[in-house]
Amino acid sequence: MTVTIDINENIQKKNNEYAALNRQAFSSYRVFNMIGSPGAGKTAILERTAGILGDELAIIEGDVKTDLDAQRIISFGSQSIQIETGGGCHLNAEMVKDAVDRLDLSRVRIIVIENVGNLVCPSAYDLGEDAKVAVISLPEGDEKPRKYPALFMRVDLVLINKVDLRDVLAEYDLDRVREDCLKINPSVRVLEISAKTGKGFDEWMEYLTKEK
């Protein structure tokens, strides 16, 4: 058991060294680490974001398998590079460094790293980002902040996506989610958005593009 912990410490130490390198390389960009369940709508949000920000935005896509998501983003007008973790349940800073080295950052101001769909493991790894953004969505149910506090205490912003489904999912208690987020993390910001209708995207753009 002790051995396992030592190994984990070594993994974290190595990760933090790469995260520090990334943070230096990222000094001229705003960089976000986006974390949410599979199907919360992270890629759909980034498609619409790519359609607005175009070549000012670059997206690093993390998935266990396939480059479906990077292909989706590119068709909307931003650069995108896929990291396939090959079974790994989260991105680490070294994977991100390798991906960033392959991006052309000459016109880029904002980089979003879409982590592997998972509310647990990704929250424990610093990728060198400026801020973590959580994405949750109405169909998932309104108890997610309480069930996954380790994520919500580490994020700067929570996007509640798919608010266009509010009428058919009337049991989802938006006020409770907001209260739970603030209880876990009093400085967090919570935004209601819809990648389908564009609701909330003015505020999301304002958040992404504000000066560092």
Added chain:
Amino acid sequence: MTVTIDINENIQKKNNEYAALNRQAFSSYRVFNMIGSPGAGKTAILERTAGILGDELAIIEGDVKTDLDAQRIISFGSQSIQIETGGGCHLNAEMVKDAVDRLDLSRVRIIVIENVGNLVCPSAYDLGEDAKVAVISLPEGDEKPRKYPALFMRVDLVLINKVDLRDVLAEYDLDRVREDCLKINPSVRVLEISAKTGKGFDEWMEYLTKEK
């Protein structure tokens, strides 16, 4: 790197020893390991299942934090025990053994283990179950089998939940999901259900209760 792999092998070896013990202890019961994203509706399915099967069913609930789900199940009429993994992203066979030891199995015929909400890590750990069941849902999008093949190749049954939302999520391609599942796993069974309306529950009950 080699060291990490050795440690993982030891973890798997220890897990498999406990899984073998569980399998012996489970010989008179039908035992299922249910895996899906956070918010796919695993607990909602089990609530309705508890309402039908009552004390013939016992449910082991895995969550990172809180015993909200076990409380939900008990109110529907079946026994339930919560395992809080305290940050862990999946259940292991030892946790399940400890939980089973606390159940009263005198009237029980079926045990469902609801794993931590996660499509990646839980699929790698044998808990001693008879079969793994994947739960996906319409709002998550229809590319999940292709993105998480390591799970779908290991399951006996895929439940596609929230089909009551079919009208508002007309873009979800049920045929494609079914085809992708069968391409990855030719012997898998796929059922469309709704924990909200009860659609598909006759077939789900038939699956759960058939003789071992």
